[in-house]
Amino acid sequence: MxxxxxxxxxxxxxxxxxxxxxxxxxxxxxxxxxxxxxxxxxxxxxxxxxxxxxxxxxxxxxxxxxxxxxxxxxxRNPQALDPDAPVQPCLAHSETTYLEETLTIPTKRVDVRTNSRGTLQLNKRVGPDGKVVWEVVDFTWGEGGVATPDVGGGPVKGGVWGGLMLTNGKVYGGFRTEEEARRFFDDLRNHRIGSEVKFSLRTNPLTGGFVWLGTRLPWVGDDFDRYMGGSEPDRPPTAEYMEGGVTGGFKAELRLSRVKVPLKGRGWLVSGSEANLQNGERTTYYTQRGEFEAGVQVEVGDIVQRLPAPLRQRAQQGMEDGLEAVLTAIERRFKSEFGNDFLLLPEHRAQLKAAIKVNPSIGLNYKHRGGTTWAVTEDKDGNVVGLSQVRNGQDILYARVDAKVESGNADGDRLDGTAGKQWILFAQRTLTEKRLDHSRQEDREIIDRYLLDGDTGRVERAWDEGAGTMGRTTYDNTGDTTKLEGRGAEGGRPKTRWGVFEIGRESERHTLQSAHYFKPGAGWVPWRSCR
Structure with missing residues (x-):
């Protein structure tokens, strides 16, 4: 029944x-x-x-x-109905290029160190509904601090530095197509960081103030600003941010027989605020990030000396031809900066070749980058919207070629330079983003407790137990870097150091390989809307 x-x-x-x-x-x-x-x-x-x-x-x-x-x-995508699926747009593709300069000026006891970097990013983001959004990010940072001169001798030498940093950035969104975004990206890159000389003068903390005053001159200030690459594009930004904090690092070099091992590390601890100019939301955040490099280099000159005579002569002729090519490239670059009147006469070239000794090297370089950002977002009325954490990790293996140029005179004056190029052999980046939504009761309690006591450990445990949402994306990276460094010293007793100037460029492309989000009881499942 x-x-x-x-x-x-x-x-x-x-x-x-x-x-x-x-x-x-x-x-x-x-x-x-x-x-x-x-x-x-x-x-x-x-x-x-x-x-x-x-x-x-x-x-x-x-x-x-x-x-x-x-x-x-x-x-929409059925995943949008899954309460465990991320609601924020995922980063499906990114391209980054930057120009960085560092100037170290010796004083009696410590060195004064200044640094600036201009960075441009082209990002593709995909929302949970599958809608693609392209954006361009433009930011510049400046650093000022003190550094120790190179200490040590024999097989080990190096130094440390520390100081303060400030970053100002803008986000330009709303591009309808990739072509439109890329055209804006390319134009802004040529304007902002197309010239090493203009960029260094405009962004270095020691000279940037004078350039800023030049942009405020009547009648000619706007033209001067455009010429120096500081003027803003006609397109209004959709968001802007500013951050500042402390920074520091070290640089060392080990010599093991005929092998050189360069080491370098740097870190930042910063806080900042980003304003969404479209909906009025404001995000306050703090970030810990750092990077470490270790390389292995073998000087080609040591290898050449062990070659049979015919091969050794051929290799030495190749290095002389390389020096001639470098001088031609320098002449071409200065002509583009200062006009066609700049010319290296044959006698000048001969003097430079006689004074310069070229010692190239080859090797491998490994770099690790990592960082964690905690952020609280509020709406235009000051009400809490959510809490998020972003972890960023990247490992890169480069092939590198360096050429060290040494010159001097009978008075003991010396001017040394290094030119280097690196190509990515293998690289992978992982981005993990976790979020809590204040509109959800279970998330609201966790956020409110965090705002009271700042206990990040409790929030981490809540995410692991299924609160909020977690998304993870992995990228394959390609790209290269170039770097120039010059340092000098005046002869006499004691020697007077002239300081160090470094400038470098880097370009990277981040291509999405996989995307997953965390679902309690099932683990990491495919994030299909991220593509």
Missing amino acids: RERDGVVRGRPVRPDRGEGPVGYLAAILLLALVAAALVLSGAGGRIVGYVGAGICKVAQSGGLVDECPPPDPNG
């Missing part, structure tokens, strides 16, 4: 018990054919979504599935 609660012998009673499995499969097949026809005809996502929901309902009636999600009236 059928019970009032619709259960016989502990099992739910189906309202249409007369249908067999074949009938259900036939109905599913018919609905699937209708959905396929609608897709091919270009029907809207709303219709296709309801047909998909109908297929699931028929399967549920036949006992083939236990539960069906409600149809999405906007035809």
